[in-house]
Amino acid sequence: MNILLTSVGRRSYLVNxxxxxxxxxxxKVFAANSIETYALQQADEFTLTPQIYSAEYIDFLIDYCIKNKITVLISLFDIDLPILAKNKQRFKDIGVDVIVSDPEVIDICNDKWKTYQFLIQHNINTPTTYISFADAVTALNNTELAYPVIIKPRWGMGSIGIYKADNLEELQVLYKKVRNEIESSYLKFESSADIDQAILIQQCIQSDEYGIEVINDLQKNYVTTFCKHKLAMRSGETDQAITIENSKLSEIGKNLSLALGHIGVLDSDCLVENGEFYVLELNARFGGQYPFSHLAGANIPKQIVEWCSNQPTSKGNLAIKSNILIAKDIKPVLV
Structure with a gap:
């Protein structure tokens, strides 16, 4: 079995x-990215690809898979997911299993307005969110919403374009700033689908942050939920966390699995208010919190390899120890 990891970015740990x-x-593990990174060099072999939105991107990957006898493809980046999901059958036709959720699932996760609507529809707590600037201001004037509020891209990732406004003047300025940041970054590609409704205004819940990873098998069946209390964040990624057991978070994970029907890992951020957890966003891929699960005992890469080899689910791959404190480090490297 040869595996291709696309859009590896800085996730050298996943390559290993x-x-x-x-x-x-x-x-062998093959790695791909549009620019050269240290993570690429950790793979057995690597390649530089065209840009994800390039017309040549999928053809390039298919050709690379054929030449290198790739049998499994996994993406590590949100923008990659919808394109791979739509072309999943093309890879299947050449004998490559793309471990990605259905296009509708990816759309719900990548589009944070659809995420909000999905969570509301399934009675899962989530911060109140507006897609209309005027409606948000009306809600603030009517005390249906209170400052501070969060302004963020509808199609966003990491910490790009996320701000907190404490009053109307800040809201007006930061709303325009987010629009400018969207149009000058790679967020412009997905946001171009509806640029006039590409910014969300959201209730700000000021609390500790939690994370869950909801694990489904390759047939979309629920397997388990890993829970963490996040202690530090950096650029939108978990920097330090402690693994925990929490029945409420585990129940949220199971409900998300049953309602969404994703494949593999679903990474989700949560906040807590008055003892109730609120789901902030969904990512249908390995997220920045996965190494915390891995170092606490889980082994999802091994489980995926076993699933792709038609082996059953192994409890040994899906158990993490609680109260394990883990932190990321910064390591300078030559590229």
Whole structure:
């Protein structure tokens, strides 16, 4: 079995986790990215790809998979997911299993307005959100919404374009600023679908942050939920966290699995207010909190390899120890 990880970015740890998972099978991990990174160099072999939105992107990947006898493809980046999901059958036709959720699931996760509507529809707590600037201001004037509020891109990732406004003047300025940041970054591609409704104004819940990873098998069946209390964040990613057991978060994870029907890992951020958890967003991929689960005992790369080899779910791959404190480090490297 050979696995191709696309859009690896800086996730060298995932490259190495998959290399370890493939050792018993004598398989190779191939990595792809549009610019050269240290994570690429950690793979057995790597390639530089056209830009994701390039017309040549999928053809390039298919050709690369054929030449290198790739059998499994996994993306590590949100923008990659909708394109791969739409072309999943093309890869299947050449014998490559793309581990990605259905296009409708990816759309719900990548589009934070659809995420909000999905969560409301399924009675899962989430911060009150507006897509209309005028409606948000009306709600603030009528005390249906209170300052501070969060302004963020509808199609966003990381910490790009996320701000907190404490009054109307700040809201007006920051709303325009977010629009400018969207149009000058890679967020412009998905946002171009509806640029006039590409910004959300959201209730600000000021609390500790929590994270869950909802694990489904490749047939979309619920397997388990990993829970963490986030202690520090950096650029939208978890920097330090402690693994926990929490029945409310686990129940949210199971409800998300059953309602969404994703494949593999669903990464979700949560906030807490008055003892109730609120789901902030959904990411249908390995997220920045996965290494915390891995170092606490889980091994999802190994489980995916086993699923792709038609082996059953192994409890040993899906158990994490509680109260494990883990932190990320910054390591300078030569590229």
């Amino acid at each position: 986790y998959f290399k370890d998972a493939l050792k018993p099978l004598n398989g």
